Amino acid sequence: MDLTSFITSVLTSFVIFVALVLLFTWLSRRPGNAPVYYPNLLLRGLDPWAGRGRGTRSPVGWLRDAISASEPDVVAAGGVDAAVYLVFLSSVLSILVYSGIVLLPVLLPVAATGGALSTIPIPTNKSAQSAQNFSSIERLGMGNVPEKSMRLWAFLLSVYWVSFVTYFVLWKSYKHVSNLRATARSAPDVKPEEFAVLVRDIPRPSPDETIKDSVDSYFRALHPNTFYRSMVVTDHTKADKIYQEIEGHKQKIARAEVVYANSKTESNTEGTRPTHRTGFLGLIGTKVDTIEYCSEQIKELLPKLEAEQKTTLHEKQQRAAIVVFNSRSAAAFASQTLHAQVYDKWTVMEAPEPRQIIWSNLPRKLYDRQIRQCVVYGIVFLIVVFYIVPLTAIAAVTTLENLEAKLPFLKPVVEQPAIKTVLEAYLPQIALIVFLALLPTLLMFLSKQEGIPSQGHAVRAASGKYFYFIVFNVFLCYTLGSTLFKSLTTIINHPAEIVNMLAKSLPGSATFFLTFVALKFLVGYGLELSRLVPLIIFHLKRKYLCKTEEEVRAAWAPVDLGYNTRIPNDMLIATVVLCYSVIAPLIIPFGVAYFALGWLIARNQILRVYVPSYESYGRMWPHMHTRIIAALMVYQTTMIGFISLKKFAYASVLVPLLPASIIFAYVCHMRFYPAFAKTPLEVVVRHDLKETPNMEAIYTAYIPPCLKPDKLEDLDAFEDAQSRATSRVPSI
Amino acid sequence: MDLTSFITSVLTSFVIFVALVLLFTWLSRRPGNAPVYYPNLLLRGLDPWAGRGRGTRSPVGWLRDAISASEPDVVAAGGVDAAVYLVFLSSVLSILVYSGIVLLPVLLPVAATGGALSTIPIPTNKSAQSAQNFSSIERLGMGNVPEKSMRLWAFLLSVYWVSFVTYFVLWKSYKHVSNLRATARSAPDVKPEEFAVLVRDIPRPSPDETIKDSVDSYFRALHPNTFYRSMVVTDHTKADKIYQEIEGHKQKIARAEVVYANSKTESNTEGTRPTHRTGFLGLIGTKVDTIEYCSEQIKELLPKLEAEQKTTLHEKQQRAAIVVFNSRSAAAFASQTLHAQVYDKWTVMEAPEPRQIIWSNLPRKLYDRQIRQCVVYGIVFLIVVFYIVPLTAIAAVTTLENLEAKLPFLKPVVEQPAIKTVLEAYLPQIALIVFLALLPTLLMFLSKQEGIPSQGHAVRAASGKYFYFIVFNVFLCYTLGSTLFKSLTTIINHPAEIVNMLAKSLPGSATFFLTFVALKFLVGYGLELSRLVPLIIFHLKRKYLCKTEEEVRAAWAPVDLGYNTRIPNDMLIATVVLCYSVIAPLIIPFGVAYFALGWLIARNQILRVYVPSYESYGRMWPHMHTRIIAALMVYQTTMIGFISLKKFAYASVLVPLLPASIIFAYVCHMRFYPAFAKTPLEVVVRHDLKETPNMEAIYTAYIPPCLKPDKLEDLDAFEDAQSRATSRVPSI
Incomplete structure (x- = not known):
């Protein structure tokens, strides 16, 4: 890509972005659009144009609000998960800013005066202008440094700088997120999940008792003073x-x-x-x-x-239960203590929030879950590596001739020459686009099939799968191109080869990725901010479909942030920018712009638009942390290969960075992760409740709506329906 | 080795064995030797010649006793660890018996009539007798089956049979051991370690309080109803x-x-x-x-x-403590629950038994422990792989000339021609023997350096290290011989090569290992049973050194079983017998004899001789289990290679066995292991205590003897000495 087309492309994107931002400024000031641009505020009963949101009528009001909002505001509006997502964005931003401060002033002059590219003979049939362009972007990258030059020391030390900046920022962020999580978890308001545990793999009860009876007697024996009530999961589909x-x-x-x-x-x-x-x-x-x-x-x-309801409660009991305790610390003890002597019975874990329980997964057995996980991982591996194969097959089958034969009524349409040309040209692409659009849903479906008990956990699992997919397919496959598959055998026999191959292919794709990042943030964020699609849908629905207030509310009911696709996409950009940061330092400003703008817009959307559909108290963070380190290690590996290719004898000076990254990841994991997987006792008792919480309300929160008794007093009847023992031991 | 020398060697060993058994029968009947042959009984206050041991005066009485003793007898005499060791021996025995029942009648005829070896031309200079011998042992092994023969199916299916027998036996044994552990742990007698937890990584207290104060306030806040007392670990060396x-x-x-x-x-x-x-x-x-x-x-x-004592208690407090709770389940909850928000502070684990605490390791910090572990693993790896290198170096330095120069007073002795010859020939061997004799001690020392808090854990760690050493050096190195080191580069580049190399070298060593197993059990067990060395030492001490009753008792004070060398040695035999079971089925009877005799003699020694120095409730079992599976996998791998070498097209039929073994190991680990690493709640409350235990006694058990106050009433003073807060909150 030459300079002109690069500038054209970036400029076009920029114009679109500005247009969209102006559109947003204009549209968001119209009161009729409030449900589209301020649903979060409306749901929290706040007036979008009053209070601290008073500046929103001014064109840059949203900017001022987004910047000035404090972290507690964000937590109040979008929960800890949203705040953690912002920490993720600002962490990557800090890494890039700190890197850029050193790398840009140092590396650009070193590279620009390297002069390796000017000695390369200009290929025939190329005008002088092309040669000029060739040097103006690429001359600022590492490709312009001659082999064995001592200038390479600057690049080598830059890799160290970027690595240590990453360690530093990530350590501080992990600490921050850990405290954020602890603060939120120790808040004094009563959350049902803090008093409950999820019990799975309940053994088959003896014939004269129901599952409910066996759960009650088991937990009453093990927790005589703290057991409150239990609720057996039922198959309540009917x-x-x-x-x-x-x-x-x-x-x-x-x-x-x-x-x-x-x-x-x-x-x-x-x-x-x-x-x-x-x-x-x-x-x-x-x-x-x-x-x-x-x-x-x-x-x-x-x-x-x-x-x-009666039949369900009594006869459709499943081998899983929610057990409620009468204190937070009792539930914390119970969820972390091994109950049965064999691990495949009475497995106990922290209960998910009632709103994010995936009921159908709760009764799955331990071995069932394990096998499902293996199968799903296998399928995902095949999708990641070979997804292009079935697509090609589908494309081959769905040729126009086949379509016409199968669906004859399409013939008159398809036979039009114009349509035919378009269809023939785009059918494979359409198949690809449809596949890519459906992929997150497919991955989410697969993750749920693993037997995961909560929505938030499934989102994390799906996000991981999507991350592997796009990093492998966009980054590796685009960079390596066709050589990847051609030389797959070489790679398997000599795994070290892949480093060289990556190193050889990286510089060629630098400009492509520069454009890619620019396009992504300008157009992507423009669309995100202006919310054109939800706006149109809302107005159409309101005009033609909605009759009652409730229907109107349903028409603008906001969704959540959609972490399962958003985070992998951000991670892809982070990986790309990190990997090119030393090879083509010019990418850093683009990366900074991406994450700075992303941070601003995400803050706006979190404060005003999206409403969280669940709260996992930042459990996504360890995954993001690990993946940033993974990206860093890909970067370090390619840099070792790349500097070696320049025949620089000291390239091996970089090798200690790889174990350093592994040790850093290990230490972080050891130090911080346990508090994400379990509830630390310190956090539970920090603000111990002064008065006893409303235990009935906690218990009722876990009853699915279709089984909920009309009055709270019916709770005993509800419990009796599950139990066979008529003389129930009174629970205090 | 030809047949004659094989038979000679086995017969000699057998004669020695019979002689030693007779000697034992004679010596053990003399009352003066009772402290050597019945120390366990004496210590438990039982008369060796009365009660259920009444038959011991008859020559086979010990045999009858060993067979008839029940498992609870064994647990009473030697603890759960000893019982688990017997389960290990009987498990390997069952595997070999079940395998032998099928393999011997099937494989021996198939191999004997194979006739491949008779077609090999007899080398020159060999008499007809040698050729005869060649076929008589080796003709009964797989080496006698021609290439591509359909007879190989029998060997192939035998591998499946042995594998499934192993899975079956191991599964049953794991279940049995798990129940054994649970029964022992839920026994109603009060054990101090059940009420206590070990706290490490205590953060630096604020300047106006001692560590003791901070521990007390922290645990009193987190466990307001169940905290009893705490004891801060001190540096009490002085x-x-x-x-x-x-x-x-x-x-x-x-x-x-x-x-x-x-x-x-x-x-x-x-x-x-x-x-x-x-x-x-x-x-x-x-x-x-x-x-x-x-x-x-x-x-x-x-x-x-x-x-x-005062200074120690107040000023030499270390950052670790034993915290005692007032109920078993409270201690179980505390030991399994995450306490602090960051994992490197207030780490909590189950308290070891007071008698097996390694005090100096308790205050080691988390990161210190991790680093020490890495370093120790590195050292052990080097010892296992390259131990021969420093030995050669030492041998080179300690030549006679050097010795004479350094220690001139030796000259007159060394210059004697006879002594000189012997020394010159044996000095390197002596170095090797000294090294091998010191190795278990060295490994034990290294394991303790890892920062392990208890003796039992250190023994497990040392046992693992010794296992790797002897399997690598005796089995692999003897089998592969010099080819291993010569072709080390080949192995690194083509790891799959090692399978072929092993397969090629195995049959040649079959006779060696037959003799090895025979020698090991006949002579080794003979010496073990007759206890000649302790007998002589005891009599010498009693005659010349001991004056008081106490000194006599110290002279016969029995040691424990020494699991750290015993189990790896048994595992080596198990590995060897498993690996040769199909190649040379004749080894199976030898293996059966080894484990049957081992089981008998171990029972005798456990019931009468050894006294356990600690009790870990069978925590060694998971290690033994995993190592038997590892041996099985070595066996499966070599068999794949070996059958492939016979150019048998169906050798790949064996490949599914490897993942099957991994899955089996994983399922066992998942199902049973948690109850070995933690205390299941079920077990804790199975026999809940009717009356409150003597909490003072539990607390005092953890006070080191040199700090113990004279009277129980002084406990409060002992606590006060550690605390700075004068007005101590009374602990109930």
Whole structure:
């Protein structure tokens, strides 16, 4: 890519970005759009244009707000997970800024005066201008330094500088996140998950007792003073179906009533009672009065639900349970202590938040979980390495001829010459795009299949898988290009070869990645900030579909940050920028811009837009930390190879960096990780509760909505339904 | 080795064995030898010739007793560790018996009629008899089966049979040992270690409080209802030295009094008061009256000890402590729960038994421990792989010429021609023998340097190191011989080569290992059973040195089983027999004899001789289990190589065995290991104590003897001495 096209591309992206930011400034000031640009504030009952958000009517108000918000504000708005995500962005930003401060002033002059590229003969058929361009970007990189030059010392020491900056920043960040997590976890407000543990792999009870009975007697024996109540997980799909049906009918009634009320105009005081057809999608079948029909349906369904609830509670008990204790420290003790003599029975772990439980995974057995995990890892490995194979196969099958044969009704459309050309050219690409768009969903599905008990954990697992996919496919495959697969046998026989191959291919792709980073942050962040798609969808829905207040609220109901795709994408940029930081230092300002802008916009979105759907208290951090170190090690390895290629005898001076990184990762993991995997006792008792919490509320939080008794007093009845022992021991 | 010399060697060993057993039968019946042959019984206050041991006067009484003793008897006599060692022996025995039942009748005929060896031309200069011998042992092994023969299927399926027998036996044994451990741990008698936890990495306290104060306030805050008392570890070397001095003087007085009383004969009614010299070894210096002198010394030392105790308790506090809780389950909870937010502070683990604490290791910091472990592992790796190098160097330095130059007084002795020849020939061998004799001690020392807190753990660590040493050096090095080191570069570049090399070298060493196993069990067990060396030492000591009852008791004080060398040696035999089981099935009867006899003799020694010096409740088992699987995998790997060498196309049918072994090891580890590393709650509460235990006694058990207060009531004063806070919160 020559200089002109590079500048053109960056400039175009920049213009789009500015346009989008202006659009955002204009749109976000219109009150009608508030649910799109301030849903988080609205849900927390705050006025978007009052209080500390008062500056938002000014064009740069969002900027000022994003910068001035404190960390507790962020935690209040988006939870600890959002705050940790911001720490991640600012950590990478600090690494790049500290690196850039030294690398840019030192390496650029050293590289620019290296002069290796000017001695390369210009290939034939190239104009003088091309040669000029060739040197203007690439002359500022390491490619311009001659072999065996003593200038290489500057690059070599830069690798050390970047590595130590990374260690320093990561250590401070891990400490910060650890404290953030501890502070949030020791907050005095009562969270149900702090009083509960999840019990899995419950052994088969004796025939004269239910699972509930065996759980109760087991835990009462082991925790005589602290056991409160237990709730056995049930297979409540059927009850849930009936419950959802009732809720659907209730919504329909609400909607019909609004429609009916609106139809009572002056000319038609009676109004028209809304009707619908009972058949498929309301399109066929007999026409009925909606309100009457639905009310009748509900009346019919309610006893059904009640019967189903009873059956579910008593007969569909699964071999997993939530056990509630009467104090935080009792739950912490229980979740960390080995209960049974063999590990595949009565496995105990911290209970997930009620809202993020994946019920269907709870009863999975230990060995089942292990096997599922192995199978899923195998599938993901195949997807990461060979995803292009099935795509090619699909592309081959879905040629136009095949499509026409299978779906003859498409023929008249497809036979149009213009459409045909386009389709023939783009069908494989479309297949690829569809696949890439579906990939995060697929990975999320696979992660859930592992038997993970909570949403947050599944997101972390999916995020890891996606990270491997994009780093392998975008970074490695683009850099190495076709040579990767051609010489796969070479790599297997001589694993060290890959370092040389990477080192040889890296400089050629520098400009591509410069453009890639620029495009990513300018257009990507522009779209993110302006929220054009949710805006359009919201307005369309509100205009044509929504009748009741509730429906309008559902139309703008904000989603969460989507860590499972967001973090891997950021990590990809971090990996790319780190790897090129010394080879082509010019990439550092782009990286700084990416993470600085990312930080700003993420703060804005967290404070105003996204609403967290779960809270894991920053458990994502150890993963991010490990992956930054992994990126650093890829960087260190390629640099060893790259400097060796320059026939520089001291390249081996870099080798100690690799064990240093491993030791650093190990020490961090040893020191900080346990507090992320378990609850430290220190944190539990920091603000011990003065008064006893409302234990009924804690217990009820874990009852799925479709099984929830109407009144709190019915809790005993709920427990009795699960138990066979009629004379229940009273639980205090 | 030809047949004659093989038979000669085995027969000689057998004769020695029979002679030793007869000697044992004769010697053990003499009452004067009871302290040598029945020390365990004596210590437990049982009469060796009464009760259930009544048959011991008959020559085979010991055999009947060893067989008829039940497992609880073994646990009562030698603890769970001894019982687990017997389970290990019987497990290997079962594996070999089950294997032999199938392999011997099937493989011997198949091999004998293979006829591959008879087609090999007899080398020149060999008589017909040699050729005859060649076939008689080796014709019964796999070497006699021709290449590509379908007979190899029998050998291949045998490998499967042996593997599955091993899985089956190991699974049952692990289950058995796990139950054994659980039963022993849930016994109702009060053990101090069940109420205590060991706290390490205590952070530096604030200047106005001692470490003791900070421990107390920290644990009282986290465990308000269950904390009993804490004892900070102190550096009591100096106090201990004074204490030992006093004890020494007390012993001297006792001895002198006996000597004095004996000297009062009829002719000399006054007696002679015993005297000694105060200088080096009692040889030089002024002559003093022993009783008077020692009493005076004690009088002088007692106030010194008291002062030193005070200083030690208050000023030599280390950053580790033993914290005692008032219930078993509280201690179990505390030992398994993460306490501090960062893992390198307040690390908590189960307390070791008081008698096996290695005090000097307790205050070592987490990072210190990690670094020490790395360094020790590095040293052990070097010792295992390159131990021959320093030995050669030492041998070169300690030539006779050098010795003469350094130690001229040796010259007249060394210059004798006969002595000179012997020394010159044997000096390197002597160096090797001395090194091998010192090796277990060296490995034990190294293991203790890792910062391990308990004796039992150090023994396990040393045992592992010794296992690697002997398997690598005896098995691999003998089998591969010089080819191993010559082709070390080949192995590094092509790791798969080692399989072929092993496979090629194995059959040649079969006869050697047959003899090795026979020698090992016949002579080794003979010596073990007859206890000739302890017998001689005991009689010599009693006759010439011992004066008081106490000294006689010290002379026969039995040691423990010495797991750190015993188990690796047994494992070596197990590895050898497993690896040759299919190649030369004749080794199986030898292996069966080794483990059967070993089991019998170990039972006899455990029931009557050895006294355990610590109890780890079978924590050695997981290590033995893993190492048997490792031996199995070495066996499977060599068999794949060996059958491939026979150009048998189906050799790859064996490959699935390797992942099967790994999965088996993983499942066992996952299912059973946690109950060995931690205390399961189930086990703790199985027999909950009816009455409160004597908490003072539990606490006192952890006070080192040199610091122990004279009366139990002084415990509060002992605690106060460690604390700076004068108004101590009363502990209930």
